[in-house]
């Protein structure tokens with residue numbers, strides 16, 4: 001497994017371009033299975049999760065090429081709607097294929113994606129949403145088979161505004177007969193991006209970005225070319241890294257309006273932020289101020305995907321901060337690792353109490369999941385001395401060669417890959 005070695009204590013400085021959004025690209029790739037023909041998607045980041053998704057699409061008979069940031073798909077040869085269990089288990093986002101494959105083939109077989117490092121992550125809202133559209137669902141152990149000769153529009157209320165369930169239901173409803181309304185829908189920007197993509201192919205969807213989405217079913221879609229939005233979580237990660245290292249960075253290709261809650265939090269911590277169109281400038285010369293309470297909640301509130309990164313900043317702040325996690329029950333795994341670096345954080349149920357220290361120290365730590373890993377990288381950049389972050393494959397799921405991106409901002413960060421067994425070392 002790869003490791004990142006970081007020589008900390010150097011403020012980040014410079015300009016970088018932000019990658020396309022993983023969480024927008026994944027459902028858009030899945031939604032491409034609704035149409036027959038060639039689809040081109042731009043600004044698709046080179047990530048492990050994207051590789052897994054493209055691997056599944058190829059397995060189902062789709063032609064898929066990822067050249068730099070562009071994915072070219074040809075869905076003409078798509079012949080199967082059975083996602084092999086081994087591939088399904090590699091990535092939870094394979095669940096996104098359920099709605100599109102069901103709509104296109106009238107049946108789909110998937111396997112429970114199972115729990116993961118950050119929590120239980122159920123799929124009941126995905127299943128009940130598809131059932132409301134007329135799908136019959138048979139569960140046999142971890143195998144789930146879904147049938148529907150023709151999906152029919154319905155009024156669906158989500159008990160919780162799940163991002164994935166909202167997207168899955170939208171995708172299934174596009175080719176359904178009649179009108180579908182999703183109430184208490186998730187409002188994340190990636191859902192708006194999916195709406196724009198589907199509408200460009202001829203779908204009739206309105207309301208994404210609000211809590212009520214209406215989908216008027218159409219007979220057929222037409223292939224298109226599309227560019228995904230910039231990644232707000234990668235943007236936020238670099239903003240926090242700049243603040244934690246007391247650096248000064250300029251980020252190009254951002255969507256500042258998608259980061260209102262983070263910008264508000266960082267300003268409260270004393271970080272200087274200037275926004276100009278799609279450019280964000282971040283500067284921090286002083287020690288951050290503590291923040292009494294940050295609560296993660298569905299968009300537009302503070303995102304769970306930035307909780308661990310901001311915790312690193314607060315671990316260095318002057319005073320005591322509190323962060324409450326309300327989305328995933330297992331999302332404080334970075335706390336023990338940060339403690340190895342000298343952080344003073346106590347977790348009580350879903351809240352973390354963070355007593356800021358004046359300095360973190362380099363240590364060997366382990367990335368337990370994607371965003372926890374990103375937080376440890378930030379901690380390593382801000383810490384005094386050398387930090388080794390292990391299990392980097394988690395970070396590679398969401399950050400396109402993180403060491404290169406941060407290296408462009410002057411970070412001293414190097415990736416080490418294990419020497420393969422059959423290599424003769426002279």
Ligand code: UD1
Pocket residue numbers: 022023024026093119120121122123124125126127160161162163164165186190303304305327328329
């Ligand atoms: C998406 C994002 C992920 C982000 C999360 C919350 C992608 C690929 N991933 O994940 O990065 O952290 O939104 O912003 O877009 N739930 C149920 N039943 C369901 C579905 C969800 O109980 O059927 C629960 C989950 O267990 C969790 C909460 O709802 O506690 C939020 O999950 P959800 O919004 O569905 O997140 P994802 O779509 O999995």
